Amino acid sequence: MGVTRDGEQGPNFAPGMILRARQTILTEGVRGSISQRVMKQFDLRQGVDPQTYGLGIKEVWEIPAEKHKPGFVQHSFGWPMDDGTYGGAWLYHFGENLVSYGFVTGLDYSNTWLSPFQEMQRLKAHPEFAKHLEGGRRLIYGARALSEGGFQALPRLSFPGGVLAGDSAGFLNMPKIKGTHTAMKSGMLAGEAIAETLGQEGSSEATSYTERFKSSWLFKELFEARNIRPAFARWGNRLGALYAGIDSVIFRGRAPWTLHFSHTDHEALKPAEKSKPIAYPKPDGALTFDLTSSVFLSGTNHEEDQPIHLKLRDPSKWLPVNWALFRSPESRYCPAGVYEALEEDNTMRLQINAQNCVHCKTCDIKDPTQNIDWCVPEGAGGPNYPVGM
Ligand code: SF4
16 A cells, blocks of 8 residues: 555555555565665664675577587686686576576675676686687676675564565575575565464564574575685685585585674775776677677666666765775776766766666675665666566
């Protein structure tokens, strides 16, 4: 039921109306705007590790029929990024001559010159990836952040009047790069807990959700995977992989310790003068592409007259911090070219092309002073991915 700010009730929901419910299940996906506010308001992250994220960028290709091997799966990690930067790729053959290719960059990276989009492009030039895509045609492009913190970064799951489920809480199993089954299970547990709460007089918090989670296979699965991602964060790719092997094969996820994340992703970024510049190759237009042609394939659209959904909380911070210290990291980590550092009248300014935003949420996560405010756009604008993405 929609309720206007004046208390008038109506069946339709319109801008400016308030939705009221006895219980709300927040399932907004990674870094959900309402979920973030609720976690802050009810202090749901007290005593847990900071959440860490990855940025997944994906393309779908159509390749010649003679190259297509239905069911073929290939994963990689590390290269072309350095040992201290977590990330990896997948390549799957599926459907009718289709290939899904994607690259995830851990957003705890420190080098301000790094561009997740460029890393994704240049991996395609590796012979083991290029041989699948050469002669093919790129159909779709998109990007989305993933929550990688897992077990030790899960917040308190319930609060008065609602619960967090799926990626709103961060139920992804990172070593498996799978979250659909965990999201579904968390939704089932949340539903059971809420049904119980609604049947109890005077109870407003579905506290049994946490107990149900602790007794489920979901808890066991995430608990056993808990040390893998922090091992990479702590020791880099080579030693992290060695540890992951030992943890999975010898301890089977039951090591008598838990590794922790020590900082948020935005705190990890180093200033430009302490970061090594990276020279990315120019796109060849056949295997590798530029940002503009990529964003076009995401079908992104926002109504022209809607309020801008990306703002700087304090615009005066951009020049002395984002530009002077970090040389505009947002112009590299944004996979849609939304942010451009432009020179005007002998000074630099930030241009925000909000209409290009593919809603990946990376700027909300990675801005060094958390100065970018990502508001939910009006009118269901955003990327328009066809089936298969
Ligand atoms: S503006 Fe932010 S949310 Fe939008 S595509 Fe760029 S980084 Fe992602």
